[in-house]
Amino acid sequence: MLQDSKDKRTYDAIVIGSGASGGWAAKELCEKGLKTLVLERGRMVRHIDDYPTASKAPWEFEFRGVVPVEKRSGIGAARWAREETIHWALAEDEQPIIEEKPFRWFRGYHVGGKSLLWARATQRWSDYDFEGPARDGFAVDWPVRYKDLEPWLDYVETFAGIAGGRDGLAELPDSIVQPGFELSCIENYYKEQLKKNYGSRHLIQGRCAHLTDPQEIHLKQGRYKCQNQGMCNRGCVYGGYFSANASTLPWAEKTGNLTIRPDSVVESIIYDEAKGKAVGVRIIDRETKDAIDFYAKIIFVNASTIASNAILLNSKSSRFPNGIGNDNGLMGKFLACHNYRGKGSATFEGFFDKATEGRHAGHAYVPRFRNVFKQETDFLRGYSIGMAGGRGLGSDTSMIGHELRDNLLNQKYGNWHMSAWMQGETVPIESNHMRLSTDQTDKYGIPKIILSVEWTDNDDKMTADFIQQQTEMYEKAGFTNIKVEDSGAPPGSDIHEMGGVRMGRDPKTSLLNEWNQLHACKNVFVSDGASFTSTSTQNPTLMFMAFTARAANHAVEELNRMNL
Numbered sequence: 001m002l003q004d005s006k007d008k009r010t011y012d013a014i015v016i017g018s019g020a021s022g023g024w025a026a027k028e029l030c031e032k033g034l035k036t037l038v039l040e041r042g043r044m045v046r047h048i049d050d051y052p053t054a055s056k057a058p059w060e061f062e063f064r065g066v067v068p069v070e071k072r073s074g075i076g077a078a079r080w081a082r083e084e085t086i087h088w089a090l091a092e093d094e095q096p097i098i099e100e101k102p103f104r105w106f107r108g109y110h111v112g113g114k115s116l117l118w119a120r121a122t123q124r125w126s127d128y129d130f131e132g133p134a135r136d137g138f139a140v141d142w143p144v145r146y147k148d149l150e151p152w153l154d155y156v157e158t159f160a161g162i163a164g165g166r167d168g169l170a171e172l173p174d175s176i177v178q179p180g181f182e183l184s185c186i187e188n189y190y191k192e193q194l195k196k197n198y199g200s201r202h203l204i205q206g207r208c209a210h211l212t213d214p215q216e217i218h219l220k221q222g223r224y225k226c227q228n229q230g231m232c233n234r235g236c237v238y239g240g241y242f243s244a245n246a247s248t249l250p251w252a253e254k255t256g257n258l259t260i261r262p263d264s265v266v267e268s269i270i271y272d273e274a275k276g277k278a279v280g281v282r283i284i285d286r287e288t289k290d291a292i293d294f295y296a297k298i299i300f301v302n303a304s305t306i307a308s309n310a311i312l313l314n315s316k317s318s319r320f321p322n323g324i325g326n327d328n329g330l331m332g333k334f335l336a337c338h339n340y341r342g343k344g345s346a347t348f349e350g351f352f353d354k355a356t357e358g359r360h361a362g363h364a365y366v367p368r369f370r371n372v373f374k375q376e377t378d379f380l381r382g383y384s385i386g387m388a389g390g391r392g393l394g395s396d397t398s399m400i401g402h403e404l405r406d407n408l409l410n411q412k413y414g415n416w417h418m419s420a421w422m423q424g425e426t427v428p429i430e431s432n433h434m435r436l437s438t439d440q441t442d443k444y445g446i447p448k449i450i451l452s453v454e455w456t457d458n459d460d461k462m463t464a465d466f467i468q469q470q471t472e473m474y475e476k477a478g479f480t481n482i483k484v485e486d487s488g489a490p491p492g493s494d495i496h497e498m499g500g501v502r503m504g505r506d507p508k509t510s511l512l513n514e515w516n517q518l519h520a521c522k523n524v525f526v527s528d529g530a531s532f533t534s535t536s537t538q539n540p541t542l543m544f545m546a547f548t549a550r551a552a553n554h555a556v557e558e559l560n561r562m563n564l
Contacts, residue, residue: 006295011037011259013555014281014296016266016311019113021528021544022302023244023252024156028552029300030252034559037259037294038249039283041303042109044262045116047222047245051235053084084234088117095442100452102490105306105497111262112245113304114495115541117233120209120241122162123365123384123538124153124173128372132534136380138427139334139533140504143514146173152546160242160545161218163226163362164207172204172367172538178213180205181362185354186389186416193477194366201473203387206365209242209542221247230359241361263287265444269299269315269324269524277523277564278324284444298523298555298564302548305335305497305529306434310449312501312526313436325501325511325518332500333433335451336535339383339424339459340494342466344484346474347415355391355413363388368425368537370465379461383424384537385470391416418479422466425537427458428499432491453491496540498532516551523564527551 012034015025022038029036044050058064067081081089090107097105108114127146134141150173157176164180183191183205191203210226211218218224223239223246232241239246252258263286270280270293280295301308309332315324323331363386370382393411397404432454436447467484474482504510507519516527527548529540536543558564 009293010295011035012296012559013037013298013300014039014294015300015302016281017113017302017304017307017528018111018249018260019108019244019302019304019528020115020118020541021548022113022300023115023248024545024548025300025302025527025552026252026258027248028549029556030255030257032553032556033257034556035257035259036252037261037296039264039266039281039294040111040113040260040262041265041286042111042262044260045111045235045245047235047239047243047250048237051237052087053234054237055229055231056084056234084231088233093443096448098437098440098448098450100450101454103451103453104490104492105451106492106495107304107307111260112243112249115243116235116245118541119539120232120361121365121386121539122157122160122164122175122207122209122542123367124175125149125536125538125543126171126173128171129534129536129538132381132425132536136375136427138380140502140506140509142533143503143505143510148514149543149546149550152550153542156542156545156549159217160209160247161211161214161223162207163210163212165205167202167204169202169204169367171372175207177207178211180207180212181210181360183364184356184389185351186348186391186418187364187387189348189351190364190387190389190418190477194473197473197476198369201366201369203364203366206363206386208362210361211240221251223247226361228358228360230361232361265446266303266311267291267314267444267446268311269301270295271315271317271319271324271521273317273319278521284446286444289444297559298525300548300552300555301524301526301530302528305500306449306451308526308528308530309335309434309500310436314447320520324524325520327520328508328511330502330509331511332435333430334428334499334502335432335434335453335497336426336428336499337453337491338494338496338535338537339426339455339462340421341455341459341463341486341489342383342422342424342470342484343487344420344467344470344474344482345417346479346482347417348477348479349415351391351416352413377461377465379458379465380427381425381458381462382537383422383462383466385466386421386423387418389416389418418474420470420484422463422470423494423537423539424459424462424466425535427456428502428534429456434500451492455491496529496535498529498535498540501526501530502533503531504533515554516547522558525551525555
């Protein structure tokens with residue numbers, strides 16, 4: 001009976017996490033014929049069926065989306081809660097953390113993870129990003145270059161569907177794209193001013209994972225054209241944007257090789273001392289609190305950066321007393337995230353005969369222009385800038401009575417405005433880290449995560465440079481009411497955590513090889529943000545997916561060669 005039970009809990013592969021990268025691991029492994037178990041610590045979310053607020057109009061909510069105080073109790077980040085998205089919120093007792101220094105950790109604990117919540121920006125990285133650590137003397141050199149990822153980026157973009165332009169910029173390689181979202185007149189004007197005033201600074205259509213011209217591969221997924229509803233983070237019934245729920249997971253399911261087990265809180269990876277490799281994963285059932293072991297030949301860790309680090313650190317054995325693969329003691333260190341502290345806004349008096357109509361899912365984008373081809377500032381690396389322009393309707397509400405009523409019923413267009421936000425590359429340092437508590441556990445008996453991350457002098461200088469440069473760019477373009485400032489937000493505020501289980505060539509200074517395998521345990525792969533050596537200035541999710549597809553195909557090849 002015990003053997004029979006173990007047989008039923010044995011698969012060819014286990015994937016921990018069901019988000020953007022976990023979904024890609026599942027798709028690739030299942031397509032290659034591997035019976036694959038996907039473990040997700042949160043609840044099941046089925047595409048379309050489990051998007052309770054998708055496409056709802058404001059008046060269909062009792063308080064137009066505002067959440068009454070009594071409903072916010074027990075919900076993390078309560079002050080940001082909205083009725084439209086509160087079903088994604090994490091209960092405060094689900095995974096309490098210890099903030100040694102202020103840190104905002106946003107999680108997507110449900111099937112599909114943060115692929116249902118992401119901003120969908122998909123800029124490729126270039127060799128200026130991969131060569132950064134070696135050129136500028138921080139972290140360790142990436143064991144890959146752009147040419148290693150280029151075919152996998154083509155592969156992922158073709159399947160996922162990316163909208164945008166082909167811009168011919170060395171610092172931002174072109175993607176395989178469908179038509180991008182049109183720039184507004186104010187954005188086009190700003191683009192011309194950048195070219196006139198700077199020459200080497202470019203405003204382009206931001207590339208994003210939306211279908212504007214669905215191809216046969218997307219129709220086969222059951223996905224259709226983006227409807228520009230602007231309600232993406234509720235879940236899209238059209239599958240207009242890429243998510244694991246709309247794309248990779250159902251594709252994997254069609255093979256007959258996929259098993260998804262939600263409500264499975266991964267405690268650790270099981271290491272067999274005699275075999276010298278990992279043999280399975282131990283979970284705590286979220287509802288029963290029972291510990292259950294599952295077994296497989298290969299294991300993919302895609303739980304999101306901080307959670308993946310925590311699982312690996314908690315996977316202890318005689319061989320690995322400090323966490324599986326952690327022979328050099330570097331696991332959990334060099335944690336980094338993007339710097340979004342710089343925010344800007346300004347107005348423009350002109351184009352009074354024009355206005356935007358409807359909504360669209362894209363925004364404008366200024367690729368990194370600092371320290372790209374040479375070092376030119378007193379800080380390392382640089383930042384990209386997201387931008388969005390528009391012209392809104394408003395009313396003068398300074399009066400009362402009939403005048404107030406008439407103004408509210410007859411809104412008028414104001415001036416054009418443009419907002420800007422920096423996305424800075426942070427330089428990973430050893431003291432920015434996470435570790436596990438030795439004396440506090442959560443309700444599942446798993447050690448609590450301690451987060452100890454803070455901004456550096458480099459981040460402060462970069463933020464100050466953005467404030468100065470963005471102010472100047474607004475001024476030279478003739479904008480007024482300019483306000484560019486440092487928000488002072490703590491690390492983690494914009495969800496792009498990376499590092500802790502970094503890639504590299506040398507097992508003494510890195511945890512993973514060029515194929516995302518643990519140097520010291522080759523049948524464990526880590527291909528989400530935890531694997532990243534540096535952060536670039538571009539959004540990382542597209543790269544997570546490409547690295548994962550590449551690693552999964554390598555894993556299958558190695559399995560077939562009996563090397564795992």
